Structure formats: C-alpha cells, structure tokens
Amino acid sequence: MDSVTEHRTWVNLKAIIKDRFSLAEDSADDEVIDERIRADVDMRGTNLWILMFAIFVASIGLNVNSTAVIIGAMLISPLMGPIMGIGYGAGINDFSLLRRSFTSLTFATLVGLSTSTLYFLISPLDTAHSELLARTSPTAWDVLIGLFGGLAGIVAMTRKEKSNVIPGVAIATALMPPLCTAGFGLAGGNWEFFFGAFYLYTINFVFIALASFIVVRLFNVTEKKYVDSALAVRAQRYIAAVVIITLLPSSYLAYRLVGEEVFKAKATHFVNDAFNFKTTNVAQVKIDAKNKEIKVFLIGEYIPQEQLRAIRARLGKEGLKKAVLNVYQNTNGQSIDLSSLKTGIITDLYQNSQIALQAQTKEIQTLKEQLKKSEEGRELFSAVPAELKTLFPKIGEAILSKSFGPASAEDNRSAERLILNIYASKKLTLKERKQIESWLKLRTKNDNVLLLIR
Structure with a gap:
C-alpha cells in the first residue's frame, strides 16, 4: 500500500468514526x-x-x-x-x-x-x-x-x-x-x-x-448576554467562584475515595496471599482504609510472631507501606465478630443454594420444552391423517410415523424423517402424490418426508 492510498484510507476511517460518534x-x-x-x-x-x-x-x-x-x-x-x-x-x-x-x-x-x-x-x-x-x-x-x-x-x-x-x-x-x-x-x-x-x-x-x-x-x-458589561464580568466571576468551590472539594473527595478503594483491593489481595496456611484459617478480615489499618482474625494452629513479622515486612512490597497489620489469634483475647462470621457463612450458603436452584430451574425449563414438543408431536400424528383424508377423498387410511437417520449434507435435510403410509381406494396420480408431499412438508414444517402408497 503506497502512502497516498494509506492516507486516503486513514482519512476515510476518521470520517466514518466521526460520523458514528457525532452528537450534532x-x-x-x-x-x-x-x-x-x-x-x-x-x-x-x-x-x-x-x-x-x-x-x-x-x-x-x-x-x-x-x-x-x-x-x-x-x-x-x-x-x-x-x-x-x-x-x-x-x-x-x-x-x-x-x-x-x-x-x-x-x-x-x-x-x-x-x-x-x-x-x-x-x-x-x-x-x-x-x-x-x-x-x-x-x-x-x-x-x-x-x-x-x-x-x-x-x-x-x-x-x-x-x-x-x-x-x-x-x-x-x-x-x-x-x-x-x-x-x-x-x-x-x-x-x-x-x-x-x-x-x-x-x-x-x-x-x-x-x-x-x-x-x-x-x-x-x-x-x-448581559446589557451591562460590568454585570456580565461580575456574574462570570460569581459562577467561576461557585464552580471552583464545588469542584475542589469534589475532586479531593473523588481522589480520597479512589485511594481508599485501591487500599482495600491491595489489602484484600495481600491477606489472601500472605495468610494461606494449611492448618490455620482466616476467620475474619477488617480493613479500615481511612486509618490504613488491616485486622486479621485467625482460627487454628498458632502462628509464631517471627513468621508474622516476616509477613508484616512484605507490606511495603505490596504497596501498603503505611499500613498497620494487626493479627489476632485464639490467645490474643480479641473477640471475633461472630455475627459477621455467621452472616458470611449464611451468605455463602445462600449463594450456593441460589446457584443450585438456578441450575434446577433451567433443567426443569428444558424438560418442559421437551414435553411440550412431544405433546405437539402426538397431536400432529393424529391430526395430519384426518386432515389428509378430508383433502384427498381417495385416501382410505393414513398413518404418520417418525424415523431417524444420518443427516444429508447435500440437500441440507434434517436427520429426523417423517414417513406417511397411505392406503388409497383408487390409484393416486403423480400430480396428486406431489400435492400430498408438498402439503405434508408445509403442514409438518419438515422437508425430510417419505410417502409410502399402497
């Protein structure tokens, strides 16, 4: 692609994007x-x-x-x-x-x-x-x-x-x-x-x-537009002051809130990574983003202070340099918030039950759809012969059945085949046979049909 063609393509692309996103x-x-x-x-x-x-x-x-x-x-x-x-x-x-x-x-x-x-x-x-x-x-x-x-x-x-x-x-x-x-x-x-x-x-x-x-x-x-230019300048100054007074605290507010969310995310990741023990479990974590404090409550085998000091030394590497990590174990005397712990367990059980319920609901819905199709099929097998005898008086008896076979890739037919057995009182002409076949395909919405005339 030469430079002229490349430039034209880029200009056209910019025009298309501009047109798509235009608000004018x-x-x-x-x-x-x-x-x-x-x-x-x-x-x-x-x-x-x-x-x-x-x-x-x-x-x-x-x-x-x-x-x-x-x-x-x-x-x-x-x-x-x-x-x-x-x-x-x-x-x-x-x-x-x-x-x-x-x-x-x-x-x-x-x-x-x-x-x-x-x-x-x-x-x-x-x-x-x-x-x-x-x-x-x-x-x-x-x-x-x-x-x-x-x-x-x-x-x-x-x-x-x-x-x-x-x-x-x-x-x-x-x-x-x-x-x-x-x-x-x-x-x-x-x-x-x-x-x-x-x-x-x-x-x-x-x-x-x-x-x-x-x-x-x-x-x-x-x-x-202001008639008095001095009034216009004064109004603009008032508006600028209001905007600045509103914007500065809100910007600081947004900055602080973002900082707190980042601290919570880093602290949660740190606790999950650092307190991953085989015989000791984290019962509860309290993160105070404002005061940069992380409280971890442990249940199980006692963790030595030397190991906890090594964990605290990793705070700086995880972007939590100013954070204070307090770890409470069974012997610390700090009580665990049992109500929060129970709430967490109940929440997990509820979420798991909801997932199981959704799976069961989906399965029931699938079974209902299959049952509906089966009922529609039974109605079709009884209705088609009756309608056929009304449309074609030569037919004395008709039986509609179903068979399954490999799909034909050449003529895009379904693997499901409908077979119509016809017992005619008089011989059916070729034209009548084609009419019956066309009607059957239209009535059953299935192109894969077979007529057996006796």
Missing part, C-alpha cells in the same frame, strides 16, 4: 434546550408534592428492604431538574438560573430530609436492612456513577426528542435512597448514618451537575 446530527436548538431545562428547575406545586410522595415511597422501600419499591420512588423523583439546572446555569454563565437552581435544590433537600425523618419517627420498624446500610458508606464507584450518569442525562436533554434516559439516570445515580437514609439517621440519632448517606447524596448531585456543566461547555450552547 440530532441536537436540539439552544432555545429548546434552554426552555426544557428551565421548566424543571423550580421545586414548587406539583413537583414538590411528587417529591414528598416519592420520599415516602423510597422510605417505605428502605424500611421493608424492597428494591422494587425503591426503584419506583427513583423513577418518579423530580430531583434531577434543579441539579441539571445548576450545571446548565454555570455552563451558559446565567447566574440567576444558577442561584434559582441552588435554591430549589436546597429547598427540595430540606423537604426530603424532613419528610423521611417524619416517616422514620412514626414507623414501628427501626431495623437497618441491607438497602439502608448500602447507602451509608460511599465508594469511588459512586463518583463514577454520578459523573457518567450526569453525562448521559445532559446528552439526552440536548436531543431533539426526549428519551427514557432521564429515568434511567435517576435510577443509576440513586439520589432518593441516600437522602431517605439520612432521614433515617436523623430520626434515630445515628449521626454516622446521617453523614455517610448525606455524603453519598452530595457526591451524586455534585458530579451530575459537573457533568452537565462539561457537556454544555463542549456543545457551545449560547451563553446569556
């Missing part, structure tokens, strides 16, 4: 985008009532540990409106819209907290189920979910036709459950629950708004 083709007009986003910013009237109803639904779902109910609450929540408004307002330098969106979101957050707190105060159920506990400790993945969910949401909002992406973003980013979990923490005076859940809620809305801001800037949506 179905992009809505700037006026439509502006009107669409502004319409969902205000949290009053209908939106406010829907928010309170959604909060009640989500709180009930968390209280009874129902994932389906929680998803339903996320679908009807109107919280995405003001969050998108924050990112859009910052993107087009519209300080009044940015302030309006912040006000709406703050008010909606307070209403959500008050509503969920009220529910959990009067609810007779005060157990923190798994759905509640899952919203009390944010991870780095929540940052990525908020960011990419926000990107999907704002791209959908800038299209000519509205799609079902926004409800999907509401489910993926899960704004409602952490807000309700914060209300659960307030109602019970559990500040760890409150701050953890509100922390997750903050991550979600900050990164959704940040994603909206990025897309609006990239799409070059028309910015707001």
Whole structure:
C-alpha cells in the first residue's frame, strides 16, 4: 500500500468514526434546550408534592428492604431538574438560573430530609436492612456513577426528542435512597448514618451537575448576554467562584475515595496471599482504609510472631507501606465478630443454594420444552391423517410415523424423517402424490418426508 492510498484510507476511517460518534446530527436548538431545562428547575406545586410522595415511597422501600419499591420512588423523583439546572446555569454563565437552581435544590433537600425523618419517627420498624446500610458508606464507584450518569442525562436533554434516559439516570445515580437514609439517621440519632448517606447524596448531585456543566461547555450552547458589561464580568466571576468551590472539594473527595478503594483491593489481595496456611484459617478480615489499618482474625494452629513479622515486612512490597497489620489469634483475647462470621457463612450458603436452584430451574425449563414438543408431536400424528383424508377423498387410511437417520449434507435435510403410509381406494396420480408431499412438508414444517402408497 503506497502512502497516498494509506492516507486516503486513514482519512476515510476518521470520517466514518466521526460520523458514528457525532452528537450534532440530532441536537436540539439552544432555545429548546434552554426552555426544557428551565421548566424543571423550580421545586414548587406539583413537583414538590411528587417529591414528598416519592420520599415516602423510597422510605417505605428502605424500611421493608424492597428494591422494587425503591426503584419506583427513583423513577418518579423530580430531583434531577434543579441539579441539571445548576450545571446548565454555570455552563451558559446565567447566574440567576444558577442561584434559582441552588435554591430549589436546597429547598427540595430540606423537604426530603424532613419528610423521611417524619416517616422514620412514626414507623414501628427501626431495623437497618441491607438497602439502608448500602447507602451509608460511599465508594469511588459512586463518583463514577454520578459523573457518567450526569453525562448521559445532559446528552439526552440536548436531543431533539426526549428519551427514557432521564429515568434511567435517576435510577443509576440513586439520589432518593441516600437522602431517605439520612432521614433515617436523623430520626434515630445515628449521626454516622446521617453523614455517610448525606455524603453519598452530595457526591451524586455534585458530579451530575459537573457533568452537565462539561457537556454544555463542549456543545457551545449560547451563553446569556448581559446589557451591562460590568454585570456580565461580575456574574462570570460569581459562577467561576461557585464552580471552583464545588469542584475542589469534589475532586479531593473523588481522589480520597479512589485511594481508599485501591487500599482495600491491595489489602484484600495481600491477606489472601500472605495468610494461606494449611492448618490455620482466616476467620475474619477488617480493613479500615481511612486509618490504613488491616485486622486479621485467625482460627487454628498458632502462628509464631517471627513468621508474622516476616509477613508484616512484605507490606511495603505490596504497596501498603503505611499500613498497620494487626493479627489476632485464639490467645490474643480479641473477640471475633461472630455475627459477621455467621452472616458470611449464611451468605455463602445462600449463594450456593441460589446457584443450585438456578441450575434446577433451567433443567426443569428444558424438560418442559421437551414435553411440550412431544405433546405437539402426538397431536400432529393424529391430526395430519384426518386432515389428509378430508383433502384427498381417495385416501382410505393414513398413518404418520417418525424415523431417524444420518443427516444429508447435500440437500441440507434434517436427520429426523417423517414417513406417511397411505392406503388409497383408487390409484393416486403423480400430480396428486406431489400435492400430498408438498402439503405434508408445509403442514409438518419438515422437508425430510417419505410417502409410502399402497
């Protein structure tokens, strides 16, 4: 391939890729985008009532540990409106819209907290189920979910036709459950629950708004024009300050969460590799990523301190230089969290039973399908002769049977062959025989048929 041909191929390839990934083709007009986003910013009237109803639904779902109910609450929540408004307002330098969106979101957050707190105060159920506990400790993945969910949401909002992406973003980013979990923490005076859940809620809305801001800037949506140039400069400064104040903590937050997740992954790998003994088992592992502490609880034969010191010396090589490793054995006096240990065993048993159940369900389904085919075959063997005698009066009796043989590669026939024995009162003509054969193939959906006429 010469250089000219190679250059042309590369240019064509770039053109194809650009065309495939282009967002300009179905992009809505700037006026439509502006009107669409502004319409969902205000949290009053209908939106406010829907928010309170959604909060009640989500709180009930968390209280009874129902994932389906929680998803339903996320679908009807109107919280995405003001969050998108924050990112859009910052993107087009519209300080009044940015302030309006912040006000709406703050008010909606307070209403959500008050509503969920009220529910959990009067609810007779005060157990923190798994759905509640899952919203009390944010991870780095929540940052990525908020960011990419926000990107999907704002791209959908800038299209000519509205799609079902926004409800999907509401489910993926899960704004409602952490807000309700914060209300659960307030109602019970559990500040760890409150701050953890509100922390997750903050991550979600900050990164959704940040994603909206990025897309609006990239799409070059028309910015707001100010008559007074001094006012325009002041508005841009305010917006820049808000963006920086929001972005710096969120960036630090994302960096810290990613660091904690990396520490957990490295610590888990280290424990699995270093504590692999024949007569001693790891009963429990507690990893505190914030304080860089790894606690390992052992059951079985006692491990000498010299061997444990050798294991600790390997921390630096595994990227855990600042980590503290504490090992507790039977003689240390440190009690093992038996409830967590039992929970782990029960979880393993449940997962194994679920796998076995799925295999059994699949096998039952296969048997049902085979039984259905067998019943359909029996009906076919009785129905075909009766229909045949009606269509061809010369036929006195007909019997349909089945045989199996090697498949013919030449004419692509099935290995299954249908044999039709015909007892005719009068001799059938060649044309009638062909008609019967064609009808039989069409009726049975099988091209491999054999007629035996007597």
